[in-house]
Amino acid sequence: MYVVHSFWTGGNIPWQSPSARMADVRQGHPEGQAGETGKEAGAVPANRESKRDPRTSLALLWGEADRPRRGPKPKLTPSEVARCGIEIADAEGLEALSMQRVAETLRVTTMALYRYVPGKPDLVDLMVDTVLSDPPDLTRVLGGWRPRLEAWARACWDVYRAHPWILTATGMRRQAMGPHQVAWLDAALAALEPSRLTARQRHDAVILVLGHVRSLTHQVLDYDEESSTDWDRLTTDQLTRHGERFPALTRAVAEGAFAPTDEDPLNFGLTCVLEGIAALVESG
Amino acid sequence: MYVVHSFWTGGNIPWQSPSARMADVRQGHPEGQAGETGKEAGAVPANRESKRDPRTSLALLWGEADRPRRGPKPKLTPSEVARCGIEIADAEGLEALSMQRVAETLRVTTMALYRYVPGKPDLVDLMVDTVLSDPPDLTRVLGGWRPRLEAWARACWDVYRAHPWILTATGMRRQAMGPHQVAWLDAALAALEPSRLTARQRHDAVILVLGHVRSLTHQVLDYDEESSTDWDRLTTDQLTRHGERFPALTRAVAEGAFAPTDEDPLNFGLTCVLEGIAALVESG
DNA sequence: AGAAACTGTGTATGTGCTACGCAGTGGATA
DNA sequence: TATCCACTGCGTAGCACATACACAGTTTCT
Numbered sequence: 001m002y003v004v005h006s007f008w009t010g011g012n013i014p015w016q017s018p019s020a021r022m023a024d025v026r027q028g029h030p031e032g033q034a035g036e037t038g039k040e041a042g043a044v045p046a047n048r049e050s051k052r053d054p055r056t057s058l059a060l061l062w063g064e065a066d067r068p069r070r071g072p073k074p075k076l077t078p079s080e081v082a083r084c085g086i087e088i089a090d091a092e093g094l095e096a097l098s099m100q101r102v103a104e105t106l107r108v109t110t111m112a113l114y115r116y117v118p119g120k121p122d123l124v125d126l127m128v129d130t131v132l133s134d135p136p137d138l139t140r141v142l143g144g145w146r147p148r149l150e151a152w153a154r155a156c157w158d159v160y161r162a163h164p165w166i167l168t169a170t171g172m173r174r175q176a177m178g179p180h181q182v183a184w185l186d187a188a189l190a191a192l193e194p195s196r197l198t199a200r201q202r203h204d205a206v207i208l209v210l211g212h213v214r215s216l217t218h219q220v221l222d223y224d225e226e227s228s229t230d231w232d233r234l235t236t237d238q239l240t241r242h243g244e245r246f247p248a249l250t251r252a253v254a255e256g257a258f259a260p261t262d263e264d265p266l267n268f269g270l271t272c273v274l275e276g277i278a279a280l281v282e283s284g
Numbered sequence: 285m286y287v288v289h290s291f292w293t294g295g296n297i298p299w300q301s302p303s304a305r306m307a308d309v310r311q312g313h314p315e316g317q318a319g320e321t322g323k324e325a326g327a328v329p330a331n332r333e334s335k336r337d338p339r340t341s342l343a344l345l346w347g348e349a350d351r352p353r354r355g356p357k358p359k360l361t362p363s364e365v366a367r368c369g370i371e372i373a374d375a376e377g378l379e380a381l382s383m384q385r386v387a388e389t390l391r392v393t394t395m396a397l398y399r400y401v402p403g404k405p406d407l408v409d410l411m412v413d414t415v416l417s418d419p420p421d422l423t424r425v426l427g428g429w430r431p432r433l434e435a436w437a438r439a440c441w442d443v444y445r446a447h448p449w450i451l452t453a454t455g456m457r458r459q460a461m462g463p464h465q466v467a468w469l470d471a472a473l474a475a476l477e478p479s480r481l482t483a484r485q486r487h488d489a490v491i492l493v494l495g496h497v498r499s500l501t502h503q504v505l506d507y508d509e510e511s512s513t514d515w516d517r518l519t520t521d522q523l524t525r526h527g528e529r530f531p532a533l534t535r536a537v538a539e540g541a542f543a544p545t546d547e548d549p550l551n552f553g554l555t556c557v558l559e560g561i562a563a564l565v566e567s568g
Numbered sequence: 569a570g571a572a573a574c575t576g577t578g579t580a581t582g583t584g585c586t587a588c589g590c591a592g593t594g595g596a597t598a
Numbered sequence: 599t600a601t602c603c604a605c606t607g608c609g610t611a612g613c614a615c616a617t618a619c620a621c622a623g624t625t626t627c628t
Contacts, residue, residue, distance in 0.1 A: 051617095054518045062522060071574025072624045098615060109577050111617080120616065171455045171502065177519055182530055190532035199539030204552040207503070208496065211553070215495025218455065234338045235461055238346060246466055248474035255483030268488040269495070275563045276556030335586095355605025356593045382584060393608050395586080404585070 054176070057122050061129050061178035076106060078116045082126040086163070089127065094165040097124075122176070124169045129178025131163045135187040145281075146274055148191035153209045156184070157266050160217040167217050195281045205277050212269045220265060338460070341406050345413050345462035360390060362400045366410040370447070373411065378449040381408075406460070408453045413462025415447045419471035429565075430558055432475035437493045440468070441550050444501040451501050479565045489561050496553045504549060 059065050060078055068074070084105050089097050099120060103110040117123040136155040138148045160166055169175075185206065192202040243250045252258075343349050344362055352358070368389050373381050383404060387394040401407040420439040422432045444450055453459075469490065476486040527534045536542075 054514050058518055058522055062526075068574060070572065070624090070626045072576080074575070099617085100615070110615090111578085111619095112576050114617075115575070168455065171452065176515070177522075179526070179529070182523065182526075182533065186530040186533040189536050193532060193535070199536040199541035200543075200545070201552070203536055203541045205556070207499070208553040208556055211499030212492065212495055215491070215499065218495075219491070231338050231460070234342055238342055238461075239466065242346075242463070242466075245463070246470040248477060249466065249470040251477070252473050252483040252487055257483035257487045259484075261484070268485070269492040272489070272492060272560030272564060273556055274560070276558070276560035279559045279563070280556065352605055354593090354595050354603070356607080358606070383586085384584070394584095395588095395609080396607050398586070399606065 051119065052121060053118070056118050057125065057176040060117065060122055061126060061176050074115065075108065075112075076116055078126060079130070081106065081113055081116045081123065082130045085123055085127045086131055089165040089169075090163055094124075094168045097165075099123075125176045125178065128166055128169050128175070129180045131166065132159065132178070132180035132184060134180065135184040138187055138191050145192050145195045146278060149188065149205070149209060149277075150270065150274060152184075152188045152191055153213055153270055154266070156210065156213045157216070160213060161220070164217060164221045167214060167221065195277075196284060197277075197281060198284075201280065201284075205280075208273055208277075209270070212273055213266070216265050216269065335403070336405060337402070340402050341409065341460040344401065344406055344410060345460050347463075358399065359392065359396075360400055362410060363414070365390065365397060365400050365407065366414045369407055369411045370415055373449040373453075374447055378408075378452045381449075383407075409460045409462065412450055412453050412459070413464045415450065416443065416462070416464035416468060418464065419468040422471055422475050429476050429479045430562060433472065433489070433493060433561075434554065434558060436468075436472045436475055437497055437554055438550070440494065440497045441500070444497060445504070448501060448505045451498060451505065479561075480568060481561075481565060482568075485564065485568075492557055492561075493554070496557055497550070500549050500553065 065078070081102060084102050085097055088101055088105065099113055100110045102123075103113055106113075113123075117126065136151065138151055141148045141151045188206040188209070189202055192205060195202070197205065239246065239249070239253075349362070365386060368386050369381055372385055372389065383397055384394045386407075387397055390397075397407075401410065420435065422435055425432045425435045472490040472493070473486055476489060479486070481489065523530065523533070523537075
């Protein structure tokens with residue numbers, strides 16, 4: 001979801017009218033599939049390079065894989081595999097996610113999974129787009145762009161809190177964008193349309209808010225670790241010992257900057273960010 | 285560096301006066317070291333759990349490991365190992381970093397490295413704290429907290445741009461805080477002291493800014509991938525095909541939200557964030 | 569019926585981290 | 599000066615994991 005920005009910011013993307021476009025992709029896909037399966041010419045085993053085929057990855061995410069016509073009925077679906085992966089990641093984190101683990105849970109061999117997903121990275125991408133599901137309906141939020149964007153941010157926050165591994169999953173490599181990811185982006189952009197911001201500004205604003213949500217997720221993710229206490233105590237010792245090297249930090253601690261609080265961690269940053277965007281809206 | 289927040293936000297940290305504290309940690313360390321080396325009692329091989337010993341990790345980062353008194357002179361130092369790792373990560377990314385790779389480069393066996401660093405995670409932590417080096421001197425920046433914080437952010441941005449793998453390295457698991465990390469945090473907190481913000485607000489503000497820097501680093505990191513074009517084209521196809529499902533996005537694209545630009549990617553968000561913080565300063 | 573497409577599986581390969589124990593080294597100690 | 603043993607670097611080995619490949623069984627098309 002995050003990658004959306006990097007992607008879109010990326011190249012000079014040719015925007016084409018939504019017509020006469022379906023044909024060639026529709027055709028292109030089976031062709032690519034066959035080439036993959038048949039391993040035609042056997043040629044280079046792709047040394048150790050990125051083996052991901054964008055076409056296949058995207059087809060998987062958008063559910064556009066062609067149904068097999070012959071052969072035994074598949075025992076599973078990509079969706080089921082993804083859901084199983086999600087359960088594991090939710091329960092034990094992304095590190096616990098392995099192909100073998102998923103296979104065991106589903107009572108199949110490890111290699112059987114590769115009939116449904118091209119590889120682990122694609123599985124993870126599918127998992128992400130699956131947990132994202134549909135964005136909230138912001139049209140019911142009243143009060144203009146600001147409450148709407150805030151509602152969007154909090155909804156996003158809820159998703160990230162519920163499935164913190166999204167952060168790691170999307171933080172690794174380039175990610176294939178699934179429909180739900182795009183839908184979330186679209187929802188946020190829509191929320192900002194009533195403002196008089198430029199399209200680019202709208203987009204940057206969305207990314208800014210999303211970045212904050214991700215940032216805070218990262219925070220609480222670490223915080224929730226079980227073994228925190230040991231680290232906390234020892235690091236505190238360390239800092240105390242070198243207190244004179246870090247005067248401002250020492251003062252901040254003395255003033256209680258790190259005392260526990262009940263406030264929603266998202267609040268501070270979200271308020272600042274929205275305030276900053278509001279300033280831009282008014283000035284522009 | 286990021287973890288700083290999660291860590292400090294974490295527990296109710298007892299702040300002690302910097303005195304009579306060095307003794308027990310100083311003593312505690314060799315003890316822990318011996319216990320590690322001697323593998324006393326052999327007891328549980330720690331099934332498959334986090335084997336990291338906070339004491340050892342922190343001692344490594346803070347350069348407080350005790351010098352060996354006897355035996356052959358070590359061929360290397362932890363610092364050299366870290367620097368070698370940094371070179372690899374700078375040149376080919378974090379994925380290319382493996383113990384064997386570092387060992388080859390240093391002309392030693394893989395296992396020799398484990399005489400200097402407890403394991404790969406600790407090596408990465410050490411690498412991070414090494415590249416961070418010292419924060420910039422912000423006292424020379426005039427104009428109050430705002431220009432100073434902005435300078436801090438841009439300095440931070442420079443570091444992240446020069447070593448994008450920091451993002452991945454710090455994005456994974458809990459990280460041991462090294463002295464340089466703390467120094468950066470301290471510098472930012474110091475910059476904010478002239479404002480009348482609460483200690484907690486100062487800290488939250490720093491984290492907010494840092495989050496944005498990290499967020500943007502993530503963006504350009506993806507963007508810089510070489511194989512972008514394929515993905516770009518295919519994803520564009522995909523979105524074009526489903527344009528009607530994403531009206532706001534379609535409009536944004538039409539208005540050129542994603543056309544290439546020369547502006548510093550950091551600008552938009554940084555301005556918003558600083559503006560938001562300024563609003564808080566004035567209101568409070 | 570037979571061919572073709574497709575399924576799940578067993579086996580094997582490669583990479584990567586790291587535990588363990590050995591042989592040599594050289595500063596500390598007698 | 600002779601000795602010892604804390605230390606070094608190294609070879610071997612084990613384990614986890616992703617994934618390639620070929621095979622045998624199953625279903626549908628011709």
